[in-house]
Amino acid sequence: MNMPTLEKSPIGFDATSPSHRFIAELLREADIQLDGSRPWDIQLYAPGVIDSALSRGNLGLGESYMRGEWNAIRLDELFYRIMRAQLGQRIKPTQLVYHSLRSRLLNRQTAKRAWEVGEKHYNLGNDFYAAMLDQRMTYTCGYWKHAQTLDEAQEAKLDLICRKLQLxxxxxxxxxxxxxxxxxxxxxxHYGVKCVGLTISREQAEFGQRLLRKGLPVEFRLQDYRDESETFDRVVSIGMFEHVGHKNYREYMSVVHRCLKDDGLFLLHTIGKNLSNTVTDPWIDKYIFPNGELPTLGQITDAAEALFVIEDIHNFGADYDRTLMAWHHNFETHWPRFKEQFGEHFYRMWRYYLLLCAGAFRAREIHLWQLVMSKQGVLGGYSRVS
Incomplete structure (x- = not known):
């Protein structure tokens, strides 16, 4: 994997500053040093990085990284160590109170706002994602149980879902x-079914026409999930629930219930978090996935109450670490093709995003769940697939 080298000289830091002293002591608990020499140590190139992180959390830290004010060769390992030691729980950024209240009180995932993530994130360009992802353009966690390559891991995941749905x-x-x-x-x-897909990204819908040209029985609908009313033998949702929002979880489950035949199965594949009282990371919300929100397992099951029977729950979140590192490898390898189009600011933003998330999954701070549900319970019990 191509890893960037440190191109600047560290400025050093004022060891007598209370904020630097506090952060240095905190980082020491995770075996991280300021201006240290190991790949996961932080190299400071400008003043104010520490104070920005203390006052604005990961929003301040991420923005200063995007400006080139600090670096770590192994960002993934840096964030893994920070999260595994739960250092974030010891820092309460004073300037993020508004973001927290806004996330808790407002419905940021209304039908009108649902299109924002498509415009900002998924419409970056099909060529860019084709270079980063596998040959099928699968932008969700791969299943690495027996896989050695990204293509193998993604096909294994897709086949796992098909078998769980008993297609x-x-x-x-x-x-x-x-x-x-x-x-x-x-x-x-591989399973001879007919599919209807919903997306809020025009780029994705246009790209998907290649399946029609191959003669496959698929239909892309550029619409919000709340507008779907047809009924189907099976319903699947892979990596979309993270955009639904807690105020809409029950409505989402009601839509699935409405669209699923009585003897059907529903598979939900989603990233999730441990604690319900946490809000979306403000840097991720601003720069990567606007209006996104990770659910807890309890929030999912509460939303499904009286609508679905939970037949199976499978956590393979550790596989997302390996998937993200494979995406990062592809991103670094193909970056020269996109450097002129996107620029250095985007490069540092995207690198921060991929490696921050890899570290979070590695630390088991966040997870990847697949839940299989039925409307009335599978007679005789559901057979677990792995």
Missing amino acids: KPGMRVLDIGCGWGSFMGYATE
Whole structure:
């Protein structure tokens, strides 16, 4: 993997400053040094980085990184160590009170605002994502149980979902948040089903037309999930629930319930978090996934109450670490193609995003869950697939 080298000379820091002293002592608990020589140590190139992090949390830290004011060769390992030691719980940024209240009180994932993430994140360009992702353009966690490459891991994940859904030829499947159509392409090719996919990204819908040109029975609908009313044998949602928001979880489950036949199965594949009283990271919210929100397992099951029977829960979040590192490898390898188009600021933003998330999954701060649900319970019990 290509790793950037440190191109600047550290400025050093004022060891007598109370803020620097506090952070240095805190980082020492995670075996991290300021201006140290190891790959996960922080190199400071400008004053104010520490104070910005203390007052604005990861928003301040991430923005100062994007400006080139500090670096760490192994950002993934730096964030893993910070999160594993739970250092974030010891810092309460004073300037993020408004962000916290806004996240808790407002519905930031209304039907109108749902399109913002498509415009800002998923419409960056199909060529860019094709260079970073696997050959099927699967922008969700791979399944690495027996896989050695990213392509193998993503095909294994898609096949795992098909088997968990117990797909049979001729079934109609609704894919909520279908992305570039990787699941629909795989399911129609290997299991003989017909698929309808919902997306809020025009780029994804246009790219997905290639499946139609191959003669596959798929349909892309550029629409919000709340507008769907047809019924299907199976419903799947892979990496979309993170954009729903806690104020809409119950409505989301009601939509799935409305669209699923009585004897059908629903598979939900989503990133999740440990604590319900935490809010979306403000840096991720501002620069990567606007209006996103990770659920807890309890929030999911509460939203499904009286609508679904939870048949199976599978956590393979550690596989997302390996997936993100594979994406980062591809990103670094192909960056020269996109450098002129996006620029250095974007490069540092995207690198921060991928490696921050890899560290979070490695630390088991966040997870990847697949839940299988039925409307009335599978007679005789659901057979676990792995």
